[in-house]
Amino acid sequence: MLYEPGSPECRVLIDCKSQIESMLLSLERISNSEHIRDQLKSVHNQLEGLHALQRKDPT
Numbered sequence: 001m002l003y004e005p006g007s008p009e010c011r012v013l014i015d016c017k018s019q020i021e022s023m024l025l026s027l028e029r030i031s032n033s034e035h036i037r038d039q040l041k042s043v044h045n046q047l048e049g050l051h052a053l054q055r056k057d058p059t
Helices: 010-026 034-056
Strands: none
Touching: 010 034
16 A cells, blocks of 8 residues: 655654565564564554654654
8 A cells, every 4th residue: 555654754664664564474484483473563563653643743
């Protein structure tokens, strides 16, 4: 899904989330990587929280 960022900070957050999503897809093919995937999902959720804050207050 294409998304037009509202600020340079949003662009960075969107790019970071996209990179994590790519890593998650790649790691699905590697056995015993569940713990790492869980950590990446947690970081992704934290970035999503920052992105939500940035969208509310783009200063």
